[in-house]
Amino acid sequence: MSSMSRDGCIDYRDALIMKRLSEFSYVLLVTGGKGGVGKSTIASTAALILSQSSNRTGLLDLDLNGPSACLLLGVDESPMEAEDGLIPPSVGGVKVMSVDLFAKGRPLPLTGGAKEEVVKEMMALTSFGRLDYLVVDTPPGTGDELLTITRLTKQVGGAIVVTTSSPLSISVARRVIEILGSMNYRIIGVVENMSRGEDDSLSRRLAAEAGVESLGAIPFDAEIMVGGGKKGPEKLLSTVFARSLREKLRKAGLKVV
Amino acid sequence: MLVAGVKVMDGPNMLRHMHEYTIAVGVVDSLKNFSKSSGRRVKSFRVFVGELSMLNLEVLRGALEKLIKHSDAADAVFSVEVERARVICGSCGYVMSFGEVVEDLDDQEKEVIHFLPELIASYGACRICGSKDLRIESGRGVSIRDVVYV
Numbered sequence: 001m002s003s004m005s006r007d008g009c010i011d012y013r014d015a016l017i018m019k020r021l022s023e024f025s026y027v028l029l030v031t032g033g034k035g036g037v038g039k040s041t042i043a044s045t046a047a048l049i050l051s052q053s054s055n056r057t058g059l060l061d062l063d064l065n066g067p068s069a070c071l072l073l074g075v076d077e078s079p080m081e082a083e084d085g086l087i088p089p090s091v092g093g094v095k096v097m098s099v100d101l102f103a104k105g106r107p108l109p110l111t112g113g114a115k116e117e118v119v120k121e122m123m124a125l126t127s128f129g130r131l132d133y134l135v136v137d138t139p140p141g142t143g144d145e146l147l148t149i150t151r152l153t154k155q156v157g158g159a160i161v162v163t164t165s166s167p168l169s170i171s172v173a174r175r176v177i178e179i180l181g182s183m184n185y186r187i188i189g190v191v192e193n194m195s196r197g198e199d200d201s202l203s204r205r206l207a208a209e210a211g212v213e214s215l216g217a218i219p220f221d222a223e224i225m226v227g228g229g230k231k232g233p234e235k236l237l238s239t240v241f242a243r244s245l246r247e248k249l250r251k252a253g254l255k256v257v
Numbered sequence: 258m259l260v261a262g263v264k265v266m267d268g269p270n271m272l273r274h275m276h277e278y279t280i281a282v283g284v285v286d287s288l289k290n291f292s293k294s295s296g297r298r299v300k301s302f303r304v305f306v307g308e309l310s311m312l313n314l315e316v317l318r319g320a321l322e323k324l325i326k327h328s329d330a331a332d333a334v335f336s337v338e339v340e341r342a343r344v345i346c347g348s349c350g351y352v353m354s355f356g357e358v359v360e361d362l363d364d365q366e367k368e369v370i371h372f373l374p375e376l377i378a379s380y381g382a383c384r385i386c387g388s389k390d391l392r393i394e395s396g397r398g399v400s401i402r403d404v405v406y407v
Contacts, residue, residue, distance in 0.1 A: 008405070009404070010287045010291060010404060012280065012287045016279070083278055099373070099376075102369045102373050102376055102379075107389060108376070109379075109391070117375055117397065
């Protein structure tokens with residue numbers, strides 16, 4: 001970090017990011033590639049479960065075009081500014097940072113280069129403090145947000161790849177796994193979400209082919225959708241979905257009680 | 258509002274100086290890290306501050322002077338300069354200046370741009386065609402340039 005470009009420039013944010021990352025014991029990337037497979041719900045609920053298990057936990061929502069963590073968790077307070085950076089608001093013990101805390105529901109027409117700037121800015125400025133887990137919600141696709149956060153956190157990170165049983169979702173998840181593998185990013189498991197009890201052999205085969213653990217299937221839970229997604233911590237944690245996710249996180253070796 | 262070293266982002270008459278301090282720490286730590294990894298001493302550098310960041314230049318300069326005294330680059334000469342903002346509309350090609358970008362924003366909205374300049378399109382639009390397809394060509398944030406070392 002803090003290397004100089006050929007034209008004699010140094011990005012000051014690299015030093016800040018390095019300092020922030022040194023305060024995190026583990027960065028849990030929730031990814032999968034395909035939109036609508038439940039990455040945000042899994043990331044938000046996983047953060048709550050980790051916090052409930054006495055871990056110091058943060059949640060970084062990097063779905064820059066369509067952030068939903070604030071809506072899911074019912075967070076709308078602005079970050080506080082302190083000497084060490086921006087202090088994120090907390091809900092259910094989870095410190096939450098999202099671009100939506102700044103955009104407040106407005107449109108986010110960000111292009112590729114701008115997304116990388118926002119990711120670096122949020123990583124550099126956010127003062128999560130010491131964390132046992134920083135959970136990162138990534139957007140659909142394999143673009144700038146995923147590549148930037150993967151590059152920045154690969155020393156302390158591990159990824160959960162989320163898919164559904166749909167062959168379309170599986171095919172995108174396979175690409176994500178290949179990209180993460182090419183960057184030597186640790187994959188701690190593949191989880192099949194929104195399972196309706198059908199055959200989970202496709203996601204199991206995906207995990208086997210990639211040489212990573214299959215964490216199993218989370219059953220489809222209609223309760224998650226009630227209220228248009230505005231759940232809040234207590235309701236999220238009381239769902240069948242959350243109970244199943246808790247098992248998967250435990251299976252993945254995370255500190256969950 | 259300033260309470261025990263912490264201020265709430267919302268509010269019209271806020272001091273913004275804590276952000277300048279955070280950035281100054283990042284700049285000086287970057288130079289320290291560079292010296293450490295390269296084994297070289299920084300002789301001079303220039304800090305460019307994009308207009309869109311709306312940082313207080315004097316506060317940033319003061320924080321840099323204070324922090325750099327206790328670093329490997331204590332003798333380094335530096336300048337703090339403004340980089341003019343150019344925001345281009347991707348739809349019609351119109352180039353907006355800083356004044357045009359922030360003209361209709363209130364203090365709270367400017368505070369958001371101060372932290373995340375890329376959100377200009379969330380709060381504004383092209384003055385000519387109304388499009389939100391805005392790209393920052395220059396003047397977004399802080400950069401360290403023309404680093405000379407021995």
